Amino acid sequence: MIRNSTWAPSRPERAFRIGVGEAGLLPIMVSLLIAVLVIFEPRFATVQNAINILRNASFLMIVAVGQMLVMIVGGLDMSIGATMALTSVASVLVMTAVAGALPDAPNLAILTGIAAGLGCGLAVGVINGLCVALMRVPPFMVTLGMASVVGGVALMLTSGVPVYGLPQPFIDEVGRALWLGLPTAFYVALAIVVGLALGLRFTRPGVRTLAVGGNRQAAAVSGVPTGVYLLGAYVACSLLAAVASLLLTAQIGSGQGAIGDQLTLESIAAAVIAGVSLRGGAGRPELVALGAIFLLVLTNAMDLMQVDSKIQSIWLGAFVVLAVVLEALGRGVSRRG
Amino acid sequence: MISTLLVPALIVVMLLGFSLYVPRILFPRNLMNLIVQTSYLAVFATAQTLVLVTRGFDLSLGASVSMVSVIAALVMVTVAGGVGEPVVYAVVLGVIAALAAGALVGLFNGAVSAGFAVNPFIITLGSLNICYGIASTISGGRPVFNVPTVFSSVFYDGRVLNIPAPILIAGGACLGAHLLLDRTVLGRSLYLIGGNPRAAAVAGIPVKRRLVFAYVLASTLSALGSLLLTARTGSGEPALGGNLLLQSIAAAVIGGVSLRGGVGTVRHAILGALFITILSNGMNLSRVGGYVQEIALGVCVVIAVFLDVLLSRQRRAG
Amino acid sequence: MLPNMASALHAGPTVSSEPLPLLELRGVTKRFLGVQALDKVDFDLRPGEVHALFGENGAGKSTIINIICGTFPADEGRYCFAGHEIVFRDARQARTMGVSPVFQDFSLIPELTVEQNLFLGREVVRGGLLDRRTMRTRASKIIADLGFELDPKAKVETLSRSHQQMVEITKALLTDLKVLVLDEPTASLTEAETRRLFELVSQLRASGVGIIYVSHRMAEIRRLADRITVLRDGRRIATVKADEVDDNELVQLMTGRPVGVLYPVICHRPAAATLEVRDLSLRNGAVREAAVTAHAGEITGIAGLVGCGKSELVRAIYGLEAIHRGEIRLDGALFHRPTPGAALKRGVCYFPSDRVAEGLALDRPIRENASMAALDLPTFSRAGFLRRASERRTVQALMERLNLRPVQIEPPVGRLSGGNRQKVVLARGIPRDTRIFLFDEPTVGIDVGAKVEVYEVMQHLLAEGMAIVLVSSDLAEVLALSNRLYVMHRARVVAELTGADINEATVLSHFFPGEAPPSGNAQPEAAQ
Numbered sequence A: 001m002i003r004n005s006t007w008a009p010s011r012p013e014r015a016f017r018i019g020v021g022e023a024g025l026l027p028i029m030v031s032l033l034i035a036v037l038v039i040f041e042p043r044f045a046t047v048q049n050a051i052n053i054l055r056n057a058s059f060l061m062i063v064a065v066g067q068m069l070v071m072i073v074g075g076l077d078m079s080i081g082a083t084m085a086l087t088s089v090a091s092v093l094v095m096t097a098v099a100g101a102l103p104d105a106p107n108l109a110i111l112t113g114i115a116a117g118l119g120c121g122l123a124v125g126v127i128n129g130l131c132v133a134l135m136r137v138p139p140f141m142v143t144l145g146m147a148s149v150v151g152g153v154a155l156m157l158t159s160g161v162p163v164y165g166l167p168q169p170f171i172d173e174v175g176r177a178l179w180l181g182l183p184t185a186f187y188v189a190l191a192i193v194v195g196l197a198l199g200l201r202f203t204r205p206g207v208r209t210l211a212v213g214g215n216r217q218a219a220a221v222s223g224v225p226t227g228v229y230l231l232g233a234y235v236a237c238s239l240l241a242a243v244a245s246l247l248l249t250a251q252i253g254s255g256q257g258a259i260g261d262q263l264t265l266e267s268i269a270a271a272v273i274a275g276v277s278l279r280g281g282a283g284r285p286e287l288v289a290l291g292a293i294f295l296l297v298l299t300n301a302m303d304l305m306q307v308d309s310k311i312q313s314i315w316l317g318a319f320v321v322l323a324v325v326l327e328a329l330g331r332g333v334s335r336r337g
Numbered sequence B: 001m002i003s004t005l006l007v008p009a010l011i012v013v014m015l016l017g018f019s020l021y022v023p024r025i026l027f028p029r030n031l032m033n034l035i036v037q038t039s040y041l042a043v044f045a046t047a048q049t050l051v052l053v054t055r056g057f058d059l060s061l062g063a064s065v066s067m068v069s070v071i072a073a074l075v076m077v078t079v080a081g082g083v084g085e086p087v088v089y090a091v092v093l094g095v096i097a098a099l100a101a102g103a104l105v106g107l108f109n110g111a112v113s114a115g116f117a118v119n120p121f122i123i124t125l126g127s128l129n130i131c132y133g134i135a136s137t138i139s140g141g142r143p144v145f146n147v148p149t150v151f152s153s154v155f156y157d158g159r160v161l162n163i164p165a166p167i168l169i170a171g172g173a174c175l176g177a178h179l180l181l182d183r184t185v186l187g188r189s190l191y192l193i194g195g196n197p198r199a200a201a202v203a204g205i206p207v208k209r210r211l212v213f214a215y216v217l218a219s220t221l222s223a224l225g226s227l228l229l230t231a232r233t234g235s236g237e238p239a240l241g242g243n244l245l246l247q248s249i250a251a252a253v254i255g256g257v258s259l260r261g262g263v264g265t266v267r268h269a270i271l272g273a274l275f276i277t278i279l280s281n282g283m284n285l286s287r288v289g290g291y292v293q294e295i296a297l298g299v300c301v302v303i304a305v306f307l308d309v310l311l312s313r314q315r316r317a318g
Numbered sequence C: 001m002l003p004n005m006a007s008a009l010h011a012g013p014t015v016s017s018e019p020l021p022l023l024e025l026r027g028v029t030k031r032f033l034g035v036q037a038l039d040k041v042d043f044d045l046r047p048g049e050v051h052a053l054f055g056e057n058g059a060g061k062s063t064i065i066n067i068i069c070g071t072f073p074a075d076e077g078r079y080c081f082a083g084h085e086i087v088f089r090d091a092r093q094a095r096t097m098g099v100s101p102v103f104q105d106f107s108l109i110p111e112l113t114v115e116q117n118l119f120l121g122r123e124v125v126r127g128g129l130l131d132r133r134t135m136r137t138r139a140s141k142i143i144a145d146l147g148f149e150l151d152p153k154a155k156v157e158t159l160s161r162s163h164q165q166m167v168e169i170t171k172a173l174l175t176d177l178k179v180l181v182l183d184e185p186t187a188s189l190t191e192a193e194t195r196r197l198f199e200l201v202s203q204l205r206a207s208g209v210g211i212i213y214v215s216h217r218m219a220e221i222r223r224l225a226d227r228i229t230v231l232r233d234g235r236r237i238a239t240v241k242a243d244e245v246d247d248n249e250l251v252q253l254m255t256g257r258p259v260g261v262l263y264p265v266i267c268h269r270p271a272a273a274t275l276e277v278r279d280l281s282l283r284n285g286a287v288r289e290a291a292v293t294a295h296a297g298e299i300t301g302i303a304g305l306v307g308c309g310k311s312e313l314v315r316a317i318y319g320l321e322a323i324h325r326g327e328i329r330l331d332g333a334l335f336h337r338p339t340p341g342a343a344l345k346r347g348v349c350y351f352p353s354d355r356v357a358e359g360l361a362l363d364r365p366i367r368e369n370a371s372m373a374a375l376d377l378p379t380f381s382r383a384g385f386l387r388r389a390s391e392r393r394t395v396q397a398l399m400e401r402l403n404l405r406p407v408q409i410e411p412p413v414g415r416l417s418g419g420n421r422q423k424v425v426l427a428r429g430i431p432r433d434t435r436i437f438l439f440d441e442p443t444v445g446i447d448v449g450a451k452v453e454v455y456e457v458m459q460h461l462l463a464e465g466m467a468i469v470l471v472s473s474d475l476a477e478v479l480a481l482s483n484r485l486y487v488m489h490r491a492r493v494v495a496e497l498t499g500a501d502i503n504e505a506t507v508l509s510h511f512f513p514g515e516a517p518p519s520g521n522a523q524p525e526a527a528q
Helices: A011-020 A026-040 A047-072 A080-101 A106-135 A139-158 A168-175 A184-202 A204-214 A216-221 A226-252 A263-273 A285-304 A309-336 B002-021 B028-052 B063-083 B087-115 B120-139 B149-155 B165-183 B185-195 B197-202 B207-233 B244-255 B266-285 B290-317 C061-068 C091-096 C114-118 C132-146 C161-174 C191-206 C218-224 C247-255 C310-318 C340-345 C355-359 C366-374 C388-401 C418-427 C448-463 C475-481 C504-511
Strands: C023-032 C035-045 C050-055 C076-081 C099-102 C179-183 C210-214 C227-232 C235-241 C273-282 C290-295 C299-304 C323-330 C348-351 C436-440 C467-471 C484-489 C492-498
Touching: A026 A285, A047 A080, A047 A184, A047 A204, A047 A226, A047 A263, A047 A285, A080 A106, A080 A139, A080 A226, A080 A263, A106 A139, A106 A168, A106 A226, A106 B290, A139 B244, A139 B290, A168 A184, A168 A226, A184 A204, A184 A226, A184 A285, A204 A216, A204 A226, A216 A226, A216 C091, A263 A285, A263 A309, A263 B120, A285 A309, A309 B120, B002 B266, B028 B165, B028 B207, B028 B244, B028 B266, B063 B087, B063 B120, B063 B207, B087 B120, B087 B149, B087 B207, B149 B165, B149 B207, B165 B185, B165 B207, B165 B266, B185 B197, B185 B207, B185 C366, B197 B207, B197 C355, B244 B266, B244 B290, B266 B290, C023 C061, C035 C061, C035 C076, C050 C061, C050 C218, C050 C247, C061 C179, C061 C210, C091 C099, C099 C161, C114 C132, C114 C161, C132 C161, C161 C191, C191 C210, C191 C218, C210 C218, C218 C247, C227 C247, C235 C247, C247 C448, C273 C310, C273 C467, C290 C299, C290 C467, C290 C484, C290 C492, C299 C310, C299 C475, C310 C340, C310 C348, C310 C436, C310 C467, C340 C348, C348 C418, C355 C418, C366 C388, C366 C418, C388 C418, C418 C448, C436 C448, C448 C467, C467 C475, C475 C504, C484 C504, C492 C504
Parallel strands: C035 C235, C050 C210, C050 C227, C099 C179, C179 C210, C299 C467, C299 C484, C348 C436, C436 C467
Antiparallel strands: C023 C035, C023 C076, C227 C235, C273 C290, C273 C323, C484 C492
């Protein structure tokens, strides 16, 4: 808790805080980046490119807000990538099996496959959540362990090879369809981000989730069933990962055992860039979405400049470090006031 | 106390259990193999312990191992091939380059996380990516072959008094780390920092400097481990790090190092490494599939973490 | 009017004869892993009564109020609440039934606003969404009723500690309050805020709420309490009416030992000036153009209201605060860019006010905590290697000298009581060649017995010719101990007093410069 502040912040510090405001540096950074790219890279400012960015960003947005939920309650989910892999593989296997058994009901196959995929997300989320809520184990470690377990299961199911046999309607309608020029994934992501943004701010579960993250004991004593909310955050995160995986699988057209490898780190990066604190208690879904877009714009820029994807990893890593350092410096400034 | 006996007991139980199914696990040749394998993991677990004790994390372990392997191999290959100097020269340079690279990673990790007061978790996550990127880029995604054979013959096949070199080198490194943690002012200050960083600062301990040192030492130690592994494969491997991150943390935590900081010794790390290695060896001999082994490792981590929580509670209350 | 006040427009006499007690504990016993925290304790609270709990650290006060508030149940004994025997499932149930604590660490969510905190767990919902307007209105109303100055939209983490406490109290009052437990509530309140709190306590009494008041400060207990229960070593020693017992008797009951005078007579022998601070200003403005001088052989006190900057002043000398301008001289030599390490080497030692946050690594052994600040000394290390046997011997001797009971140096320091922990912190300064000791609120949160021992340590140090700077918010303490007293007000040093000037009236006049000093029950608007 902050001590008595009887001294007012100096003028430059106040100006910094007002200028940066509650949203932090992110909107400024995104605008700057886009502006620079528009000026210097003509291929960037095309409609097709923008759609690509939005499509790829959609997947990241969905998992990143899921990660944000877990970070709000003071944890971290390292098993997102593995959950996505399992979902992808399981859903395709189920769809293929059902489609094979009942070739006249492709929709049934699709639905059962989706159910199976979401079921995977649910299962992983429940296990993570129970471990953290009941046993109070450090979330990072537990989810890291689960990542190994779940990832191993996914690889086992596929022996490392992509699973084909996705019903075509699934690919066409969900994966590769365009509504008003934008992919399905984008609308799903939009709905999720808006829904969460409103939910956190205007509903009772929203404020209670923030409370649980801010001070679990205080929330418990005030009558909030903290275990339920912790569990809920992890379940929501894994479910969102499953949703993203289903959309991505539909787009790719086959079940992938290694889908989402990078996405775990990227989801953390997007959340951290958006100012979500690792300590919990605060998080703005709209900013996290912006963070995802920022990362994708950056990736896109590097692709256009034909930077090798392996080198992109280096930039991503350097970037996350820079973002966190800047946030710490910014905190230091406002703390001195 | 429960915790000091638990892990050795589990190890014995595990060995005996496996021996019922695959008796050759207890054959001298396999036991020697086991000890050699443990040496590698012990080095990495010790490196991770140095950092865990200060309430930190080194997530870059693994990726840095890959990067160091590739760098060492490239240096050795380049110097040996080009210059016409004795090959030993190339090997020495390679070793120096490897340790220097490791130290640099540690310097980055420590300086940024301590200097800006940022959670080392995120910083080492970033350096994980950077190391991975560097490793893939400079190796082109493929192993670096033609490493001078004298490298492997010294660091892998070499024997002194019939003890394999890896055991000697790893043992020496771990012993050094143990002496540091247990007997020096520096080591003591690491425990105090892990116990309460602010109190340590108020007591005059130069916290940031010591943290940087811990990370540099940890990364240099894991660079040493990387050299040992590279000597085993005989080539620079961009995927050498593989599962090492998870294994090093699992080994440390199973052995008894606390994730909360301030508690844990090299002995714990070595015990944990032994546990994981026996488990892995037993599963290999029982022909358990690679993916299942990965699952088993994950389960071990989860169980280890549970135990850590229970023991922490006992420690505080008792 | 408080929401749950009966329409008692006239605050009449608080307690009628033999009313039904609000709560009653009979023969309550509690053990923690072999340690007997409470041993067949009886306690009861009547409506409209302020019942104080008095005792040393480790006496059982925390345990008893935790049982009362439902944090955990007793092992043996009966707990009757409002006439019915009850075992609370958890603290939450206790709150719903009307028992609310205000502990020293608050149960607030820092990242949420005041109104969000007030309504946490009982949010007003309309059509599935939060009804923020209704909650805002209700929050504003109750805050106004209580006379607090709180902005419902402010995030709790931006509030000062005393404002946070107000939020905590408001939250307690939102329930159908029957019993309020206050645990050291005035620890970081200013004089004005303390007065406000006492008024609130009176109002609550008048409306029939029972108040359990835990405090070390005898003056407050005197002023507020109807009855005082003294605990020692987990046992109830006595329950007395406040006006039937005097200070010395209370202390004697609490410690079990006759205590002569609370504050020892200090023999000051002022010698050369060893510490000189000139024109010191900190970057965050907590201290402006301060000048103090401390001499060897005397205690230099610094007094002032909470937030005046006195702690920051000594912290800056030790290197824990960023200095903007000014100079510090030790024995005449300039001390440039202080850091804790450099300060220790130059013979300056600082004892932090917050022992847990800044003084001790709770999981590490006592031995390591005691030697923490002196590891570079030859008695503890040689050429970077620890001399563990020597360390054991030295720390053992040290802790014996400081009267650590029991004298064990291996258990983790977290198991010790506040007073004993302070001894471990004090042990730090002794092995070193320290000549200047900076004490920052050294007796906060420790019992009278341990306080006396701290004062004895100070006496020894003075006898050896050391210089002591004592920062304290306890006016009585700093008046009794100082030979030279500085008063700070809003970041500036406003007075330097010696000799006969060191008295309550003069000091208080400097606390409120430009105003008439407060007297008796008059309520001037306080500076903050």
